[in-house]
Structures are given as C-alpha cells and as structure tokens.
Amino acid sequence: MEFVIITGMSGAGKSCVVNSLEDVGFFCVDNLPAKLIPVFAELLKSSKEHERVAVVTDVRAGEAFSSLFEAIDELKELQIEYKLMFIDASDEVLLNRFKETKRRHPLVLDKYDSVSNAIARERKMLNKAKSMADYLLETSNLSAIQCRVRVASMFSGSGGKVMHIHCMSFGFKHGIPNDADFVFDVRFLPNPFYIPEMKQLTGLDRVVSDYVMSFEESRDYEKKLLSLVDCALPLCVKEGRSQLIIAVGCTGGHHRSVTFAEILYNHFKEKGYSSSVSHRDILK
Numbered sequence: 001m002e003f004v005i006i007t008g009m010s011g012a013g014k015s016c017v018v019n020s021l022e023d024v025g026f027f028c029v030d031n032l033p034a035k036l037i038p039v040f041a042e043l044l045k046s047s048k049e050h051e052r053v054a055v056v057t058d059v060r061a062g063e064a065f066s067s068l069f070e071a072i073d074e075l076k077e078l079q080i081e082y083k084l085m086f087i088d089a090s091d092e093v094l095l096n097r098f099k100e101t102k103r104r105h106p107l108v109l110d111k112y113d114s115v116s117n118a119i120a121r122e123r124k125m126l127n128k129a130k131s132m133a134d135y136l137l138e139t140s141n142l143s144a145i146q147c148r149v150r151v152a153s154m155f156s157g158s159g160g161k162v163m164h165i166h167c168m169s170f171g172f173k174h175g176i177p178n179d180a181d182f183v184f185d186v187r188f189l190p191n192p193f194y195i196p197e198m199k200q201l202t203g204l205d206r207v208v209s210d211y212v213m214s215f216e217e218s219r220d221y222e223k224k225l226l227s228l229v230d231c232a233l234p235l236c237v238k239e240g241r242s243q244l245i246i247a248v249g250c251t252g253g254h255h256r257s258v259t260f261a262e263i264l265y266n267h268f269k270e271k272g273y274s275s276s277v278s279h280r281d282i283l284k
Helices: 014-023 034-047 059-077 091-101 115-132 144-155 206-212 216-239 256-270
Strands: 002-008 027-029 052-056 083-088 135-138 164-171 182-185 243-250 274-279
Touching: 002 014, 002 034, 002 059, 002 115, 014 027, 014 052, 014 083, 014 144, 034 052, 034 059, 059 115, 083 115, 091 115, 135 144, 144 164, 144 274, 164 256, 182 216, 206 256, 216 243, 216 256, 243 256, 256 274
Parallel strands: 002 052, 002 083, 027 052, 083 135, 164 243, 164 274, 182 243
Antiparallel strands: none
C-alpha cells in the first residue's frame, strides 16, 4: 500500500492536492486526527481494499496536531511505509488568499486577533513537519491547474516509489523558487531578448533555443551542467529522496532558462527517470 500523509499551511492548497491525488487513483481522507492515522493505515493495509491512500491532517485539530509525530513513530513500529507531503506558500500569498476568500484561519483566536499572527503561529507549529517532509510543494506561484499538474506528475506512472525530478525555469526578477533543491543561473549566456524578432518568443520556440545553443559557451555549460546532475542524481536516490526540483533561472524567465529547463527535462526522460517540466514565469 502506498500511504501518503499530507499536511501544510492553511490556505496553501491542500484541497487542490487532494483532488489531484484522487484523479490519479488515490483514496483520500481529509482532516483525519493525527492519532487515528496508524489505526486507519493498519485497517486499510489488512483489508487490502485500497492500494493508494492519502490522508490530510493539519492544525485544524489544534494542539492535538502535535500527536502527528507520535503517529509517525507508531507507523514505523507497525512497519507501514509512508511518505510525508508538506504544502507551503509564502506568508504574503497566504494572507492574500484569506483576504480573497474571506475564510477564517483555523488559528485565529478571537475577533481581535489577526490572520498574520495566526499564520506566524501555524508556521511555528509546522516547522518540524516541514523539515521531515519527503515531498515539499510550494504553491505561491502556481495556479490551481499548475498545482494539479505538478501533483499528478509526482504520483502518476511510478506510483511515487521512484524519485521524481521536476525541472523548472524562472526569472530572477520574479524571485527564486522556494522549493528548489538545485538552482542554476544562465544569465551570463547571450540573451535572445535583444534580438527584435525573438523578443516576444520563448525558449519553447525552436528559433530561440537554437540561438541560445549556437554559442560555444552555451554548449560548454550544457556539458558541465549535465555532468554535474548525472553525478548528483544517483547520490540523491541513494539518500532516499522521493522528489528533486531543479530550477534554472535567467533574467525574465522567457528564453535562456526555458531552453535549459527543457534540455534537462529531455535528458532525464531519456535516462528513464520520472520527470516533468514547467516554466513558472513564461507568461509574465
């Protein structure tokens, strides 16, 4: 049985993640008290009714959320394999989402308390869970559709049992992705932005990618980059990682970074890794 425990910040998108997991065949239960997780997992394992199960537990349970760590220890004693998935977003994004939806944060104490204070308390409560997570999904810059694609790519096909590699491009002027494991900079390579006929195109257009890779420094960097990741990946697999996010950034996230993110994605795909690619800032 594949058993995934989902937790994370309120407003970060746990409902979207659950919907995505259901789409790829998971049996999902929301807001399960942490202390019931081992009982539930053992029951499902013995019944053999579901091969893929996901449960959500978070601070809606209040202080009882701290029993999550005891529940995890109990799962280990029962020899039930699990993965912990943490859903996160920046404090600014979370605050804006609560303002837009007008929903009450579960840790707001009274009418005089602020959502900002509640978010700060929640982050403190969840620090340990985040540090233990096998999967970390940062949704600050993801639309609902992008979130579903990311989750589906993690768990479809391989069932999440083999490390999944996600390649992404971004623009440094829009900020570095918080969930990236490796970040590579390609701003020093020739920029198609200054070629009038390429300015409005992206690295997904063949003329742009061909231009970027027409320079000796680009081809040399490609060889060294692929050599580095080929050296690091087996070590990450050996360490037991379930997910690896490799981000490539240029100035705006339209041309050079897109080209190299696609190169990395195709490289991993040819080597048989479970992989996916996205371009965070390509439409900005």
